Amino acid sequence: MTTQSKGSENKGTAQLTAAMVLSGTLGVFVVESGASPFNVVFFRVLFGALALGGYVVARGWLRDHGFTPRTLGLAVLGGVFIVFNWVLLFQSYENTSISVATVVYHTQPFYVVLLGALLFRERLTLAKVGWIAVAFAGLILVSGVTPGDFASGGTYLTGVGQALLAALLYGLSTLVTKRVTGVRPHLVALVQVLVGIPLLLPFTDFAAMRGTGADWGWLVGLGVIHTGLMYVLMYAAYAQLPTAKIAVLAFVYPAVAMVMDWLVYGHHIGLVQALGVPLIVAASLKVTLAKPSREVTAQVTPSAPAPAAPQPR
Template identity: 75%
Template sequence: MSTSPTPSQQETKGAIELTLAMVLSGTIGIFVVESGASPFNVVFFRCLFGALALGLYCLVRGFFKNHGFTPKKLGLAALGGVFIVFNWAFLFQSYETTSISVATVVYHTQPFYVVLLGALLFKDRLTADKLGWLAVAFVGLVLVAGVSLSDLRSGSAYLTGLGYALLAALFYGFSTVITKRVTGVRPHLVALVQVLLGIPLLLPFADFGEASNLGGGWAWLAGLGLIHTCLMYVLMYSAYQKLPTPKIAVLAFVYPVVAMVCDWAVYGHHVSLLQALGIPLIVAASLGNNLGWRILPRRSTAPAPAELRVPRRTTTAGNNR
């Protein structure tokens, strides 16, 4: 006699799944760098291998039956795919000129682009608290960026890399606000549409001459498709169904922590003390935004003292107006 798992057991399983997904996400930078491929080649082959793996998974699970797509939903998924594919390309480009650590932390300002774009494009309510957390995140971003006066004067490659990370975050924001409008469709199928779209979209940018000389780099590229696109998404979407929003928001920060540890352990990169001061600001701002924390004090709603209250005048039928 089998018993179904309790809500607590389901939540525990979801937490394990999301933690694993975020750990995998934190290793993406190593796979990108070790592949030896250019950013556009990395994204092209990630889409190719990822589409094959995700397509097979969806086929085995029977997701193509009653898929829920309409022409409008398919168009929105494809448009979101344009932004998600170029988001990857810009992020991977940022790795080359900054570091995995800095690029990942700067990229993690993406929730605020989602807030701002939602307000601009869909008239979502932008509260004073959200603006406050946005200001906190901006201060953290300035500290993490660690831009010097010489960088500003010379327009260094490092500064360009920061721009790529911010552009990647912006494109992720566009993809998120668009994809959120695709309802009634399994997220695995939405992701499959997006990586399928990436193949013809990036074909003009792919350098097959470079690809022919990658050697062992092919294993890293295949890993990006099979592990970081198929397996990671399957774990992530499964976890989202089991977890409340607060836990999802907190566990999302496993990703940048793992990325920073990997960058230090493998490449010896580490952030400065000043940059480290900015990281908790971005973390706190992102959590505050996602969890609805108040940054401004509530207005007091306590009743006025009895001696200050104006007595209510009794009303009679004769003086009603």
């Protein structure tokens, strides 16, 4: 590796680490805003669209954007999945905890693999099936759900289900977005947040936002920091990093989220639940990196979409 390429990779590592650390603070911003999940997501996409739109315009990327009717339709569909994925994840924070919801949600890579095999006949090897089974064994441990919970129901079980459904929607969005080619990923992201504005408008309770006061800062932060800045950092990093490093650094996000949940709210997962975390981490890395041994740098160019790595949560 040349000095220049090494410097580029180090810069990408710093950018992606910063993005994942910021992502790990998202749950605190959601909870501290005091708004309902639908209101939170509406104002996140509103402020996020302003931030991303400003960046895209400043870079001059609206000219020769590369969208066709087909790719624009796919970007819009991916946006529908992403927006409701956020709503479900934020509802899961309320019903479980940031820690549990985040780790359960991090089963997204396995949904991508399973949905790819089911919908697009992508190859599903026996090894991947085995690692997916390991991951879901870890999921059972992390969730802390017992047979009695299924009998009694309750908000905790509902919250776990919401995190799983959010991961499923994320997986669908990833599969759809992977098929958008010839367009800068920043423009795809901008379309996805713009879609959320009219989509969530009927569900947004503006009356409940009266008297929000200083808590507006948390909502603005979700749009500007956790949507605008986060995307810019991640996409800049993807262009400079090998896939293996992207996969490993993705786990900074749940680690930071768990630490923040403990520091701010005193929530932490129990010993038995903690045993499931390394199972999910190991299985995720094995599935994500189950590719030819030759390492390929994940290029982000106008002719290629961003790799399927975690988006801002």
